[in-house]
Amino acid sequence: MTSVLERPHGRHPGGAPRRRLVVVGNGMAGARAVEEILARGGADQFTITMFGDEPYGNYNRIMLSHVLSGEESDADIFLNALSWYNENSITLHAGVRVDRIDKATKHVFSNDGRVTPYDTLIIATGSRSHMPPMDGLYTPGGSVKHGIFGFRTIDDTRKMVQHAQQDHHRRAVVIGGGLLGLEAAYGLKSHGIAVEVVHSGGHLMNAQMGPDGGAVLRRSVEALGIGVHTSSRTTAVLGTDSVIGVSLRDREDIACDMVVVAAGIRPNVDLAVLSGLPVERAIVVDDRLMVQDEDDIFAVGECVQHRGEVYGLVAPLWEQAVVLANHVTGADTSSAYLGSRTATKLKVAGVDVASMGLHGPELDTDEHIVFSEPSRGIFKSIVVRDNKMVGATLLGDSRKVAYLTQAYDRGLPLPEERIALLFDVGGPGEEAGVAELDDGAQVCNCNGVSKGALVAAVKGGCATVSGAMDATRAGKGCGSCKLLVKQVVEWAADGAVEEDPAASYYVPGIPLDKPALMAAIRKQGLRSVSQVFAALAPGSAEDAKSKMGLASLLKMMLADRYIDERDARFINDRVHANIQRDGTFSVVPQMKGGVTSVQQLRRIADVAEKHKVPLIKLTGGQRIDLLGIPKEDLPQVWADLDMPSGYAYGKSFRTVKTCVGKDFCRYGTGDSTKLGIEIESRFQGIESPAKLKLAVSGCPRNCAESLVKDVGVVAVEGGRWELYVGGAAGAHIRKGDLLATVDDPEEVKLLTGRFMQYYREQANWLERTYAFVPRVGIEHLRAVIVEDSEGIAAALDAAMQASVDSYVDPWSERHDPLTPGQFRTALPLTVLPQVPVR
Numbered sequence: 001m002t003s004v005l006e007r008p009h010g011r012h013p014g015g016a017p018r019r020r021l022v023v024v025g026n027g028m029a030g031a032r033a034v035e036e037i038l039a040r041g042g043a044d045q046f047t048i049t050m051f052g053d054e055p056y057g058n059y060n061r062i063m064l065s066h067v068l069s070g071e072e073s074d075a076d077i078f079l080n081a082l083s084w085y086n087e088n089s090i091t092l093h094a095g096v097r098v099d100r101i102d103k104a105t106k107h108v109f110s111n112d113g114r115v116t117p118y119d120t121l122i123i124a125t126g127s128r129s130h131m132p133p134m135d136g137l138y139t140p141g142g143s144v145k146h147g148i149f150g151f152r153t154i155d156d157t158r159k160m161v162q163h164a165q166q167d168h169h170r171r172a173v174v175i176g177g178g179l180l181g182l183e184a185a186y187g188l189k190s191h192g193i194a195v196e197v198v199h200s201g202g203h204l205m206n207a208q209m210g211p212d213g214g215a216v217l218r219r220s221v222e223a224l225g226i227g228v229h230t231s232s233r234t235t236a237v238l239g240t241d242s243v244i245g246v247s248l249r250d251r252e253d254i255a256c257d258m259v260v261v262a263a264g265i266r267p268n269v270d271l272a273v274l275s276g277l278p279v280e281r282a283i284v285v286d287d288r289l290m291v292q293d294e295d296d297i298f299a300v301g302e303c304v305q306h307r308g309e310v311y312g313l314v315a316p317l318w319e320q321a322v323v324l325a326n327h328v329t330g331a332d333t334s335s336a337y338l339g340s341r342t343a344t345k346l347k348v349a350g351v352d353v354a355s356m357g358l359h360g361p362e363l364d365t366d367e368h369i370v371f372s373e374p375s376r377g378i379f380k381s382i383v384v385r386d387n388k389m390v391g392a393t394l395l396g397d398s399r400k401v402a403y404l405t406q407a408y409d410r411g412l413p414l415p416e417e418r419i420a421l422l423f424d425v426g427g428p429g430e431e432a433g434v435a436e437l438d439d440g441a442q443v444c445n446c447n448g449v450s451k452g453a454l455v456a457a458v459k460g461g462c463a464t465v466s467g468a469m470d471a472t473r474a475g476k477g478c479g480s481c482k483l484l485v486k487q488v489v490e491w492a493a494d495g496a497v498e499e500d501p502a503a504s505y506y507v508p509g510i511p512l513d514k515p516a517l518m519a520a521i522r523k524q525g526l527r528s529v530s531q532v533f534a535a536l537a538p539g540s541a542e543d544a545k546s547k548m549g550l551a552s553l554l555k556m557m558l559a560d561r562y563i564d565e566r567d568a569r570f571i572n573d574r575v576h577a578n579i580q581r582d583g584t585f586s587v588v589p590q591m592k593g594g595v596t597s598v599q600q601l602r603r604i605a606d607v608a609e610k611h612k613v614p615l616i617k618l619t620g621g622q623r624i625d626l627l628g629i630p631k632e633d634l635p636q637v638w639a640d641l642d643m644p645s646g647y648a649y650g651k652s653f654r655t656v657k658t659c660v661g662k663d664f665c666r667y668g669t670g671d672s673t674k675l676g677i678e679i680e681s682r683f684q685g686i687e688s689p690a691k692l693k694l695a696v697s698g699c700p701r702n703c704a705e706s707l708v709k710d711v712g713v714v715a716v717e718g719g720r721w722e723l724y725v726g727g728a729a730g731a732h733i734r735k736g737d738l739l740a741t742v743d744d745p746e747e748v749k750l751l752t753g754r755f756m757q758y759y760r761e762q763a764n765w766l767e768r769t770y771a772f773v774p775r776v777g778i779e780h781l782r783a784v785i786v787e788d789s790e791g792i793a794a795a796l797d798a799a800m801q802a803s804v805d806s807y808v809d810p811w812s813e814r815h816d817p818l819t820p821g822q823f824r825t826a827l828p829l830t831v832l833p834q835v836p837v838r
């Protein structure tokens with residue numbers, strides 16, 4: 001290989017030559033150190049060259065969990081795009097590894113044959129996944145066996161996603177039940193893979209919490225459908241060329257087709273060892289982050305050992321980067337890093353976790369305050385010594401975390417009523433809590449943003465919450481601090497926070513509100529989700545989070561002119577059944593108005609018997625649910641049933657619940673069953689921004705619970721009908737508002753359709769009617785829908801009629817799958833029946 005002698009040079013505006021700063025490692029610490037150096041005028045002092053052996057700009061490693069779960073695309077997680085390096089005159093050698101440092105001549109040697117001189121060197125080589133000793137990890141050729149993954153880089157994550165998306169890969173074992181292992185398990189689960197976590201510790205996340213917290217976390221993780229084996233060790237990976245399972249010590253083997261090793265990390269110190277730098281567990285640095293006995297070499301991040309400690313989270317490296325930059329630029333040569341108290345605030349597998357200091361009492365005199373509510377996944381434990389907080393674990397509810405972190409960091413005296421540490425019990429409210437926070441208090445751990453930085457962004461003109469988030473990157477990591485970020489911004493703006501324009505976007509990927517989006521779609525004649533992205537998204541970029549909302553909107557607007565693209569659909573909508581937590585599906589045949597016949601019952605019974613359905617259940621919407629059907633059996637189940645879909649899935653019109661009404665009930669004044677069936681026949685399958693549940697009751701006794709439905713109809717005296725809208729009886733409870741009282745069932749159907757169409761056209765994506773109706777106001781709705789104040793009633797009726805006319809039973813696809821994998825098993829089947837047979 002030819003060697004190239006690199007001579008970065010340059011002069012700062014004053015004329016003196018700039019010194020050469022070389023950074024090895026382009027990860028979170030290396031890039032952050034350079035940002036801090038630039039912020040201290042480093043661009044005038046140095047020509048900067050960076051080496052990173054990953055072929056990318058700098059990205060937020062924390063967000064890989066979100067990329068794995070599909071919540072973010074890998075394009076969205078870059079902290080510094082390649083343009084940032086250009087703009088700051090930084091020479092980046094991406095995809096190039098530094099192999100050796102010659103301290104005597106002050107050069108680094110990289111694997112592309114380049115020899116680069118430095119005056120100051122920063123080592124920020126981070127860590128790599130640790131592969132614990134076990135049989136079968138490697139092929140005879142020495143490479144890691146096909147189907148085994150670490151979880152550290154974008155490339156690892158992409159490969160895992162690719163592997164998980166192949167239909168024949170259905171089961172994964174994750175080795176390690178710490179933060180990374182749980183994130184990996186959660187991410188894989190969202191690809192429909194059955195996941196088992198094998199953890200050698202006695203409880204999950206044992207580095208961050210005690211056994212009681214671990215037990216609550218285990219319950220939350222298991223509730224996601226992830227299997228957990230604690231106090232268990234993997235001894236071998238089975239399979240010759242690729243993975244077929246793992247062997248455990250003292251337990252039965254687990255069959256699987258992929259293994260993710262998340263059993264800890266090891267600092268990348270080979271370069272330092274080879275170059276004769278002091279290395280113990282990691283590269284030894286002093287309080288200036290200077291490598292011991294090396295005046296020109298600094299190190300930062302996970303590759304560093306400071307006062308005996310090696311850190312594996314980002315918060316310490318933000319603090320290190322500040323001190324390092326103060327010394328490298330000479331901005332503050334008295335600056336010292338004294339170590340970090342690691343208060344961890346994370347979202348692990350969708351569960352809020354905060355942990356600091358001790359997990360439990362150590363001395364007889366320690367007070368231990370514990371609150372545990374396992375059924376809701378909530379656990380809070382605080383350890384108090386001499387009236388100071390020395391440890392806390394919060395799971396599932398981290399509202400008090402800002403206050404507790406302060407109390408822990410600064411040793412604040414504690415309230416006498418200890419319960420105030422766990423809950424807001426009429427003490428100072430959240431506002432006061434925010435005001436009391438120190439300027440240096442870290443609000444966003446993932447991106448190292450302090451309260452002071454957020455306040456400065458607001459004072460510097462960021463008038464919206466998202467603007468302040470963009471400017472500082474606060475809240476752009478795991479997301480667990482978003483509430484606190486919002487509170488700090490609101491407090492700093494003193495009530496003058498402006499509304500965020502993005503908050504009004506119909507879907508996040510297209511900067512238009514719903515009316516503007518619909519107008520643009522009409523004007524440009526767009527008919528599919530990909531056409532909308534191409535025409536209206538910035539840079540024509542497709543955004544996964546926007547697809548479902550767009551698909552629903554287009555279908556509503558275009559009826560049978562809509563071009564369906566299956567990748568825009570959620571799994572339920574792809575197979576027209578409701579995915580359950582064990583990966584099987586539940587099939588609900590239509591039963592209009594809750595009425596059935598002997599033939600239907602017999603057919604359902606036969607199908608249940610033939611397919612060994614593990615659970616048959618009556619739903620709250622008066623239908624029969626066949627639970628536990630594997631994906632590949634769905635077409636046959638539908639064929640055997642030969643009944644239309646009951647729409648128990650999807651964002652669409654679902655069902656009309658009815659009472660028995662006047663024919664049978666001695667109180668009934670209206671034929672609720674007949675009207676319910678007619679409504680359901682008319683609007684079956686209609687797409688909407690969120691699900692729609694309806695009911696018709698034969699008298700004001702309301703046996704069908706009409707007052708708490710999206711649209712509820714009640715027969716009243718004189719053969720009249722009341723129509724209620726915006727009711728709910730789920731997680732949110734609301735009595736519907738009276739829209740109109742009408743004389744006959746035809747008018748009920750007309751106004752129901754008109755209201756639904758108006759809601760379809762005006763509501764935000766996923767906005768249920770219980771939020772929509774109060775937002776626009778019942779008086780407005782009455783004016784538009786009943787009195788036609790805007791003259792749009794005829795258009796609303798016509799649009800609804802077009803959707804009704806374009807109805808096709810989705811189950812007819814069983815004859816002709818739209819994609820090859822539509823009904824192939826891609827899903828894990830844990831041992832059935834998963835739903836307990838009662």
Ligand SMILES: Cc1cc2nc3c(=O)[nH]c(=O)nc-3n(C[C@H](O)[C@H](O)[C@H](O)COP(=O)(O)OP(=O)(O)OC[C@H]3O[C@@H](n4cnc5c(N)ncnc54)[C@H](O)[C@@H]3O)c2cc1C
Binds near residue numbers: 097315
């Ligand atoms: C999936 C995942 C989720 C995480 N979640 C969290 C979280 O929620 N909260 C939290 O606080 N932390 C989290 N972390 C940890 C966090 O990402 C790390 O603490 C942080 O990235 C460490 O930064 P670093 O710069 O020291 O190392 P890295 O970010 O790993 O950067 C080091 C870089 O140096 C490169 N390199 C190594 N050797 C060489 C060489 N010889 N030449 C050139 N380049 C080299 C490496 O390839 C790498 O790109 C998570 C980590 C992962 C993997």
Ligand code: SF4
Binds near residue numbers: 698699
């Ligand atoms: S709502 Fe009225 S009509 Fe219907 S079942 Fe109840 S009491 Fe009878």
